[in-house]
Amino acid sequence: MTRARSTLSWLPAALAAGFVFLYLPIVLLVLFSFNESRLVTVWAGFSTRWYGELLGNERMLAAAALSLGVAATAATLAGMAGTLAGYALARLGAFALRPLFALLLLVPMVLPEVILGLSMLMTFSALDRLIGWPAERGFLVVALAHATYGTAFVALIVEARLRGMDPALEEAALDLGASPARAFWRVSVPLLAPAIASGWLLAFTLSLDDLVVASFVAGPGATTLPMLVYSSVRLGLSPQINALATILVFAIAMLAFVSVRIDARVRRLST
Amino acid sequence: MTAPWAARTRAMFVGPAFAWLGLTVAAPLGLVFAVSLGEATQGAPPFEWGFSTANYALIFADDLYWGAFLNAARIAGTATLICLAIGYPMALAIARAAPSRRAILLFLVVLPFWTSFLIRVYAWMAMLRPTGLVNGALQGMGLIDEPLGLIANEFAVHLGIVYAYLPFMVLPLYATLERMDPALVEAAHDLGASRTRAFWRVTFPLSLPGVAAGCLLVFIPASGEFVIPDLLGGPDTPMIGRVLWLEFFQNRDWPVACALATTLAALLAVPILIADRLRARAA
Numbered sequence: 001m002t003r004a005r006s007t008l009s010w011l012p013a014a015l016a017a018g019f020v021f022l023y024l025p026i027v028l029l030v031l032f033s034f035n036e037s038r039l040v041t042v043w044a045g046f047s048t049r050w051y052g053e054l055l056g057n058e059r060m061l062a063a064a065a066l067s068l069g070v071a072a073t074a075a076t077l078a079g080m081a082g083t084l085a086g087y088a089l090a091r092l093g094a095f096a097l098r099p100l101f102a103l104l105l106l107v108p109m110v111l112p113e114v115i116l117g118l119s120m121l122m123t124f125s126a127l128d129r130l131i132g133w134p135a136e137r138g139f140l141v142v143a144l145a146h147a148t149y150g151t152a153f154v155a156l157i158v159e160a161r162l163r164g165m166d167p168a169l170e171e172a173a174l175d176l177g178a179s180p181a182r183a184f185w186r187v188s189v190p191l192l193a194p195a196i197a198s199g200w201l202l203a204f205t206l207s208l209d210d211l212v213v214a215s216f217v218a219g220p221g222a223t224t225l226p227m228l229v230y231s232s233v234r235l236g237l238s239p240q241i242n243a244l245a246t247i248l249v250f251a252i253a254m255l256a257f258v259s260v261r262i263d264a265r266v267r268r269l270s271t
Numbered sequence: 272m273t274a275p276w277a278a279r280t281r282a283m284f285v286g287p288a289f290a291w292l293g294l295t296v297a298a299p300l301g302l303v304f305a306v307s308l309g310e311a312t313q314g315a316p317p318f319e320w321g322f323s324t325a326n327y328a329l330i331f332a333d334d335l336y337w338g339a340f341l342n343a344a345r346i347a348g349t350a351t352l353i354c355l356a357i358g359y360p361m362a363l364a365i366a367r368a369a370p371s372r373r374a375i376l377l378f379l380v381v382l383p384f385w386t387s388f389l390i391r392v393y394a395w396m397a398m399l400r401p402t403g404l405v406n407g408a409l410q411g412m413g414l415i416d417e418p419l420g421l422i423a424n425e426f427a428v429h430l431g432i433v434y435a436y437l438p439f440m441v442l443p444l445y446a447t448l449e450r451m452d453p454a455l456v457e458a459a460h461d462l463g464a465s466r467t468r469a470f471w472r473v474t475f476p477l478s479l480p481g482v483a484a485g486c487l488l489v490f491i492p493a494s495g496e497f498v499i500p501d502l503l504g505g506p507d508t509p510m511i512g513r514v515l516w517l518e519f520f521q522n523r524d525w526p527v528a529c530a531l532a533t534t535l536a537a538l539l540a541v542p543i544l545i546a547d548r549l550r551a552r553a554a
Contacts, residue, residue, distance in 0.1 A: 085292070
């Protein structure tokens with residue numbers, strides 16, 4: 001307890017203030033989704049009418065269905081590519097061009113989204129000229145663009161997990177005569193499953209959330225949920241958006257909770 | 272610690288991953304540069320390949336463009352420092368909390384990052400509008416008569432960036448602070464240093480790699496931010512991310528948009544390479 005006493009005494013207060021700052025806007029957003037009034041900032045009694053209207057909004061439902069499909073596809077692609085990439089970084093030592101490899105994984109995480117979105121569109125446009133695909137940029141194009149973005153995050157999680165994991169099990173499999181591919185599938189991947197799952201969830205939510213990249217690449221036929229929300233928000237505040245936000249906040253909080261629990265359980269088991 | 276991997280085995284893992292990254296990261300960025308040398312036309316797609324630096328000359332001649340770069344750097348820079356000032360005490364408080372509590376505190380920091388970015392910005396629109404919750408509360412308490420202009424200005428953009436990127440600052444700071452040996456601070460106390468002195472002479476210098484990582488993770492994406500200046504900012508301080516967006520979606524000038532993207536990427540190359548080195552060293 002000597003450490004507790006050495007703590008600067010105002011730190012917990014600063015932390016609490018930080019949490020108020022982080023959560024107050026979200027709490028108010030949720031609260032006002034149950035507001036009777038159309039004015040999103042004046043309280044006029046409890047009501048769930050905006051949820052009803054939201055569920056009757058067919059454009060919103062179509063966009064949500066598209067976004068969920070895109071997110072699942074993108075997360076799955078990112079999960080595969082990211083696992084390979086994370087494995088390469090953590091286990092394969094100093095392979096040729098490794099610094100370039102690491103840089104290419106960092107770039108999509110930090111580069112502004114406008115650049116990523118533009119670069120993806122230029123690629124699809126060039127491909128269309130070269131091989132005639134994709135003429136109409138729809139579901140698959142958005143999913144591929146999001147997968148690129150998610151790969152880096154999955155790789156980061158997988159790499160971190162592998163660094164905390166004893167390579168002896170994999171080495172034992174190799175010593176016992178398993179081919180490297182077999183050792184990877186039968187030993188590494190099962191051990192990594194929770195990390196891959198939490199990476200998948202992160203890639204899924206990032207895709208579900210993305211406005212900028214999707215706006216650049218999507219053709220006129222593919223309007224994702226954030227694109228629809230954005231165009232509606234530009235026109236002004238709407239209680240339907242509050243209701244949608246509330247649903248998303250709770251759904252995503254649950255996903256995040258699951259992801260963190262998976263991660264924590266594995267850490268406990270492996271240490 | 273590395274298993275005796277044969278070169279062929281390595282190629283089997285690295286090859287596909289490298290090919291994927293090459294096709295999805297390197298080639299697209301190369302294409303942006305290639306298009307930036309072209310010329311806008313009326314066709315579909317609306318440009319012709321070329322080999323001209325005219326678009327770059329335009330960017331450096333027109334203060335609408337280079338001014339937007341400067342504004343973005345200034346606003347992202349200030350917001351990063353505010354993030355550091357708020358995030359550092361939070362990270363330190365979590366690192367010095369009881370070990371059993373750290374996981375949940377950290378989860379509370381990360382949770383907003385998982386929550387939709389767009390929705391978090393929307394939440395601030397509801398707070399800051401002239402008829403919004405902040406003005407309503409202040410008027411209700413009789414502190415102001417007229418609503419304050421809290422939105423559509425630089426203040427709101429700073430606030431939005433700090434709010435949206437705070438988790439990116441806290442996480443790397445926490446990672447360095449948590450690894451730090453508490454004996455070092457105790458030694459400083461035993462040797463007679465006050466708490467403040469021990470902090471500035473021991474804790475803070477040792478956490479500098481985390482400070483640098485956090486600042487870069489906030490500054491780099493924030494400098495190209497589109498959603499925040501678009502929804503919270505005003506017309507008087509254009510930021511480059513929004514200017515690029517308008518160039519593409521309103522002017523439909525792909526080559527100039529690509530030249531802006533190339534310039535922004537080139538300007539960010541140095542901070543990105545530093546972040547890359549920091550990550551390589553931390554691993």
